[in-house]
Amino acid sequence: MSAQAGSTAGSTAGSTAGSTEESTGRLEARPTAQAGAAAGQGLRVDGDRSALATIRHGLSLTPEFRKGLLGTLALAVVATVGKIIVPIAVQQTIDTGLKTGTPDIPYIVRAVLICAAAVVLTALAAYVMNVRLYKATESSLATLRVRGFRHVHDLSVLTQNSERRGALVSRVTNDVDQISTFMQWGGLMIIVSLGQLFVASVLMFVYSWQLTLLVWVCFIPLMIALPRFQRLLSRAYTAVRERTGDMLAAVSESVVGATVIRAYASERRTAERVDTAVDANKAAQVRAQTIVGFVFPLTEIVAAVAIAGIVLLGVRLGLSHDITAGRLVAFLFLVTLFVSPLQTATEVLNEAQNAVAGWRRILGVLDTPPDVADPGERGAELPRGPISVAFEDVEFAYPGGAPVLRGVNVEIPPRSRVAVVGETGSGKTTFAKLLTRLMDPVAGRVTVDGYDLRDVRFSSLRERIVMVPQDGFLFDGTLEENIRYGKPSATRDEIRLALTELGLADWLEGLPAGLETPVGQRGESLSAGERQLVALARAYLADPDLLLLDEATSAVDPATEVRLARALEGVTRGRTAVSIAHRLSTAENADEVLVFDAGRLVQRGPHAELVKEPGVYADLHASWVSAARS
Numbered sequence: 001m002s003a004q005a006g007s008t009a010g011s012t013a014g015s016t017a018g019s020t021e022e023s024t025g026r027l028e029a030r031p032t033a034q035a036g037a038a039a040g041q042g043l044r045v046d047g048d049r050s051a052l053a054t055i056r057h058g059l060s061l062t063p064e065f066r067k068g069l070l071g072t073l074a075l076a077v078v079a080t081v082g083k084i085i086v087p088i089a090v091q092q093t094i095d096t097g098l099k100t101g102t103p104d105i106p107y108i109v110r111a112v113l114i115c116a117a118a119v120v121l122t123a124l125a126a127y128v129m130n131v132r133l134y135k136a137t138e139s140s141l142a143t144l145r146v147r148g149f150r151h152v153h154d155l156s157v158l159t160q161n162s163e164r165r166g167a168l169v170s171r172v173t174n175d176v177d178q179i180s181t182f183m184q185w186g187g188l189m190i191i192v193s194l195g196q197l198f199v200a201s202v203l204m205f206v207y208s209w210q211l212t213l214l215v216w217v218c219f220i221p222l223m224i225a226l227p228r229f230q231r232l233l234s235r236a237y238t239a240v241r242e243r244t245g246d247m248l249a250a251v252s253e254s255v256v257g258a259t260v261i262r263a264y265a266s267e268r269r270t271a272e273r274v275d276t277a278v279d280a281n282k283a284a285q286v287r288a289q290t291i292v293g294f295v296f297p298l299t300e301i302v303a304a305v306a307i308a309g310i311v312l313l314g315v316r317l318g319l320s321h322d323i324t325a326g327r328l329v330a331f332l333f334l335v336t337l338f339v340s341p342l343q344t345a346t347e348v349l350n351e352a353q354n355a356v357a358g359w360r361r362i363l364g365v366l367d368t369p370p371d372v373a374d375p376g377e378r379g380a381e382l383p384r385g386p387i388s389v390a391f392e393d394v395e396f397a398y399p400g401g402a403p404v405l406r407g408v409n410v411e412i413p414p415r416s417r418v419a420v421v422g423e424t425g426s427g428k429t430t431f432a433k434l435l436t437r438l439m440d441p442v443a444g445r446v447t448v449d450g451y452d453l454r455d456v457r458f459s460s461l462r463e464r465i466v467m468v469p470q471d472g473f474l475f476d477g478t479l480e481e482n483i484r485y486g487k488p489s490a491t492r493d494e495i496r497l498a499l500t501e502l503g504l505a506d507w508l509e510g511l512p513a514g515l516e517t518p519v520g521q522r523g524e525s526l527s528a529g530e531r532q533l534v535a536l537a538r539a540y541l542a543d544p545d546l547l548l549l550d551e552a553t554s555a556v557d558p559a560t561e562v563r564l565a566r567a568l569e570g571v572t573r574g575r576t577a578v579s580i581a582h583r584l585s586t587a588e589n590a591d592e593v594l595v596f597d598a599g600r601l602v603q604r605g606p607h608a609e610l611v612k613e614p615g616v617y618a619d620l621h622a623s624w625v626s627a628a629r630s
């Protein structure tokens with residue numbers, strides 16, 4: 001029990017232990033999201049669905065599990081029936097083989113052989129049943145994980161944002177684990193146990209209805225009490241899972257935020273938080289184990305009382321010739337078969353509850369429809385060549401919020417370089433997300449090459465439109481592997497050439513291991529500026545026709561600044577490029593500047609013209625200039 005409880009107790013671990021930012025350097029990472037009023041409402045969790053309906057729906061998603069289940073069940077029946085043969089053989093041996101006073105050796109040998117065959121058959125059936133169950137369970141869990149993982153990627157960014165990313169990871173990892181024990185043996189065990197209980201009861205009744213009545217009288221109160229204890233246990237283990245989650249959150253946060261903790265000398269406060277969480281977890285565990293310690297011996301105590309009663313009453317019945325010696329001994333065997341399902345009942349019920357909770361959370365992911373749909377095969381394929389973009393009366397509001405973009409009308413001709421500027425919160429990033437179809441507008445439409453973005457198939461969209469986010473996510477691997485994300489088929493020479501064409505050959509040579517240089521987790525071994533260089537090289541290799549750049553705000557050293565400008569020039573050459581600009585130079589070099597203010601496009605034109613007009617851009621420009629001087 002405790003081992004299983006422990007395994008489920010850790011199920012919230014993932015919700016805090018791992019946060020997976022998923023930006024891959026290409027915002028095409030399954031652009032999804034209907035940004036309409038219904039968009040981004042978070043994941044569904046259908047708490048109203050009954051436990052049985054949840055299990056049924058969950059199993060319907062994993063046909064692997066249902067396939068061959070009847071065969072497995074048949075094996076389970078063989079394993080159960082096999083156990084019944086032993087007490088029958090014992091009864092026959094005593095009552096018939098030893099009846100005359102002179103043992104009937106051939107009869108006894110036959111009974112023993114039947115017994116041995118039954119034991120071997122039972123063991124074999126149980127073994128094959130377990131192997132089949134493990135196989136079926138593992139392949140259905142793998143299916144669930146893959147489906148869950150794919151679906152998380154299909155969900156809109158708004159839906160993803162409504163959940164902690166770690167919690168999403170937990171749903172496709174730990175929550176799936178949570179149902180594994182139940183699938184492996186719990187579900188079948190309920191059927192087998194009920195069968196065993198029934199068969200044992202029938203046979204006991206055949207041997208002696210009086211003794212059977214005694215057994216039921218002993219066990220009925222326990223059967224009534226068990227579900228109550230089970231609820232108590234379930235609550236205790238829920239508390240354990242929550243406390244374990246809190247503890248892991250505290251520990252992982254203190255490890256991830258170690259630099260900030262040191263910088264602000266808050267080690268003591270952090271240690272106290274961790275200690276409190278560890279203590280709370282310990283208290284919850286102790287409470288749960290105390291209940292386990294009380295509940296588990298109960299069945300054994302009741303069984304001992306029942307056996308004592310059977311012996312006493314059995315002997316009396318024997319004296320009055322109401323039961324034979326063989327039947328009495330066989331009855332004692334049968335009582336153990338009757339008790340063992342009860343002993344596993346609490347455990348199975350606990351597992352069933354965990355499994356239902358796990359299924360609810362997984363189904364919560366799978367039942368949430370992706371609100372930005374891929375038109376798929378029906379969708380348009382964008383022709384190659386620099387892309388033109390148009391926003392027509394575009395309006396956008398985040399779910400439950402006020403409009404953050406209003407009445408945006410703009411045309412971006414092919415091959416032009418556009419800088420998008422504005423105060424923080426003015427709607428620049430939202431504009432970029434709509435352009436990459438991470439979300440759809442609430443009103444109006446966005447077109448590329450005359451096609452409504454909603455009608456363009458994802459594969460084409462991803463190939464032709466690439467976004468370089470502010471802090472390009474790097475994976476733990478080498479520089480080469482990270483750049484290759486832009487074009488998985490790229491050879492090493494192509495990657496080298498790309499870096500040379502972007503004017504980054506000298507930078508590459510300066511690196512300790514060149515393309516083999518490890519970038520560390522999330523690229524932490526590189527500087528922020530170098531990470532941007534990798535993101536640009538990646539985008540260059542992807543060779544899109546429309547490039548969106550979210551310029552990094554972090555300051556970089558002058559040498560990297562020069563490299564970045566050079567690489568940027570190379571990446572945007574010959575393409576339509578839209579940059580969310582945080583640097584004066586980007587706006588100055590753009591063909592056109594789009595100025596956003598409080599969700600509206602308030603000015604547009606070349607830098608040289610805009611800077612002369614009084615307005616938002618002139619004010620922004622003034623603040624850039626003064627920041628550069630200070």
Ligand SMILES: Nc1ncnc2c1ncn2[C@@H]1O[C@H](COP(=O)(O)OP(=O)(O)OP(=O)(O)O)[C@@H](O)[C@H]1O
Binds near residue numbers: 426428430
């Ligand atoms: N996921 C979200 N949910 C709700 N509101 C959001 C969300 N993302 C952005 N907003 C709001 O939308 C408005 C526009 O945000 P946006 O990120 O587009 O601005 P921005 O101009 O890119 O800002 P910055 O320069 O700081 O990145 C802001 O008021 C912001 O608070």
